[in-house]
Amino acid sequence: MLRDPAYLKALVFSALIGVPVSLLAFWFLAALHQLEHALWADLPDALGWDTPPWWWPLPLLAVAGVCVGLVVRHLPGAGGHVPAAGLHAPGMSASALPGVVLAAFASLPLGATLGPEAPLIAFGGGLAMLFARLARAPTTPQSAALLGAAGAAAALPAIFGNPLIGAVILIEVAGVGGPRLFAVMLPALLSSGVGSLVFTGFGRWTGLSTGGLSLRLGVPTPHIDAGDVVWSVLLAVAIGFAVHLVMNTGRLAAVFVAGRPVTRTALCALGAGVCGAVYTLVTDRNPADVASSGQATLAGLAQDPHAWGVGALIAVLLCKGAAYALCLGSLRGGPIFPALFLGAAAGVLLAPLPGLGVVPGLAAGMAAAGGAALRLPVSSAVLVVLLLGQAEMTPVVLLAAVVGFATVELLPPGRAVPPVGKPAEAAAPGAPEARTRTAGGG
Template structure:
C-alpha cells in the first residue's frame, strides 16, 4: 500500500482491483479446502465404515480414524518441506509468513485434520496459506502494494471468508493498523482490507459455503437481570478457556518428550480418538457444523451432559494443539462456548436461549483467543440483534478482568519439529530470493 499517510482517491481506487482479486482468491481457497476436507470426511466416516459393515453407533471408529490421522500428520511434520507449518500451540491467528514450498504440506496436514475429526479449526493455517500466496502474487503483479499491504489484504479477505461478514475483518484489522503505528487516517488504511473482506464474504455466500445462521430466536427484549445472567454464563464458559490456557504448556512439553513428531502426533491421535469415543460425533471436527447440531438437539441432552460436552471438547482442543496437529482455536471455542451457554440455559430456563449461547461463545472465545473484538463479534452473531450487543458488551467486561492477566493458550517455541534446527520454512526479507515476500511478521 502507499506509504503516504493520506493516499489520494486515485491511489485508493487503484487498490480496489487487487483487493477484490485477493478477496475472491481467499473465498475460493477456503471453499476449496472445505470441499476437499468434506469429501475426505465422507470417505473416512461414511464410505469406509459402510463398506466394512460398521454401524453409525460404533464410537470406537473414532479411535481408529484419529490414530491413523495422527500417524499421518506426524509423518508429514517429519518429512514434508516446511514440516506442516507452524506448531499450533505456539502461534496466534496471524503468524510469520511461510515460504511457498511449505504450503502444500500445510494444506495437506490441515485437510487431514479437518476431515479426520481433529478439534481444531482452519483459521491460522488457512490464513498462512492465503498470506503467502498473496504476498507472492502481488509481489509479481502489484509490487507497489508492498508486503505489509499484501499481508493485510490476505488476512482481511480470509477473515471475511471464514466469519461470513467483512465487519469481523474491520474489527481485527484495526488492531493491526494500530500496531503498525504508521499514522494516517484509519479508514484509508482499512480501504483495501475491507474490499478484500467483502469480496471474500460474497464469494463464500455465492458458493453457499460456511454459515453461522443457526436459527436461534432473535433476542430483542433486554432485561436488567440479563446483565447478570449473561455475565455469569460468559464467566462459566471462560473457565474452560482458562483451563486450556493453563494446561497447554505442560501438555505440550509432555508430548514433546516423545521427541519425534511421528510418535507424539500418533499418541495425540489415540487420545483424541478416545475422547471422540467418549464424547461422540459432536465433539469431533472443528465445531462449526457441530455447534448447529448441538443447538438443534438441545432437548436430547441432560443438563450435566452439556457441561460434559464442553469439557470433552476443551480437552480435545488442548490435545490437538499440543500434539502437533495444525489448526486454529476459534471454531472449537465457539462449540465450547455454545455447550457452556446451553448448560447455563438449562440451569436458568428464564434466560433467553440466544443470549445464553451468545454469552457462552463470548466467554470461551475471549478466554481462548484473547481478542475482545473477535469475541464480541462472534457472540453477536448468535445474539442476532443490537439488543444483544449492548448486553454482551457489558458481560464482556468482568470476563476480561479475569482473563487479561491469565496466561494465553500459547507456549514458547520449544524443540523444533524439524530434524534440522535451521529450518528454512519462513520467508526471509534479507534473502534476495525471498525479499519480495516482505517481513516475517505482520
C-alpha cells in the same frame, strides 16, 4: 498516503488477487468439508452404521497425528502456526503453502477438534505472496504485510458467512492502530468484499458447501433483564477460568510435542480420539460431537438446545475440552469454532439458573469463550452478534466478551509455545512469546 502511487498500486493489486485467492480458498474449504462428510457420514453409512461407532475416531486421529508430525518435521513452515499460540497475522511464505495444506487436510477432516480459520489465514496470505512473486511485483516489508492481510481477508468470508468479521479479526490479530491500521484495513476490506462475492457466486453455481457457520435459534429470544446481565458476568468469569485451563494444557502439549514431533503428535492425536470414544460410550451419541470443529454441532445445539440432556452437556464439555487441549498443542487448525461450541454448551447447561434462560446463556457463553480463547474481544463480540442474527443480546454479548477476555488476561500466562519447527528449549516461561497479543497467545 492515499496519494502515494505505491499504496494505490497495492490497493489495486489487493483487489485483483482477491479473485484467485478466494477461488482457491473456496475449493480448499469445499474439499475439506466434502472429505470430512465422506469420512464421518458417507463411509459409516456404506458400512451399515447410522452414525460412526465409538471406536471410529481412534484410527482416523492416529493417522492424522502421524501425517501432521511428518509435515512438521520435513516441510518448510512446519504446517503452519501451532494452534495453542492462537491466531497469527498473515506471515507464512509461499514455500510454506504445501505444508499448510497437507497439515490442514490431515487434521480437520480426520477429526481434529479445531477449526479451519488459521489454515485459511496462512493459505490466503501465502497465496497472495505467491501471486506477487509470479507477477514479479516489487515487495517491501510494508507491501508484504498489506498483501498478506488482503490474501487472508479474501479467504476468510466463507466460514463466517460475512466479509466484515474476517476484516475485524485481522484488525485485532495484527495489533496495529492509527494510520497503520487504516493502511492495512483498506486492502483487507476491499479483498474481503471481493472474496465474499466470489464465494457466494461459486457456492450457488457449483452447489458445493464450504461449511459456513450460521445459527438458527430454535427458541424465542427474550428481552434482557437484570438477571441476564448478572448471570452473564458470572458465567463469563467461570468460562474464562475454564478456557485458561484448556489453553494452558494445550501449550503444555505443544512443549511436549516439540521434542519428538512425529511420535508425540500421534500420541496426542490418539488421546483426542480416546476422548471422542469415551464420550460415545458414555452418552451413546455421535463421536463427531467431540472429534470435529463443532461447527455443525453448534448449529444443532442452537436449533434444539432441549435435545441435549444435562449428562450429555457435561460429557461433551469434559471430553471435547480435553480433546481441544490436546489438538491445540499437536495438530493444525484454528481455535475459534471449538471455543464457541464449548461456550454455547456451558451457557445451555446453566440456562435453568433463576433469571437466565437459554438464549442469554448461549450468547454469553459463546462471547465469553471466544474472548477468553482468542484474546480478541471485539472480534468475538461481533462474531457472536452476527451469528445470533439480531441485536437484542448485544449488551450481554459485549459484557461477556470483555469479562472473559479480562479474566484470562489477569491470570498467570503459563508456558510459552515453542516457535514453529523448533525444539521446546527455544521458548521458556516468561519469554516474550508467552505474552504475545496474538489470539490465545497466553
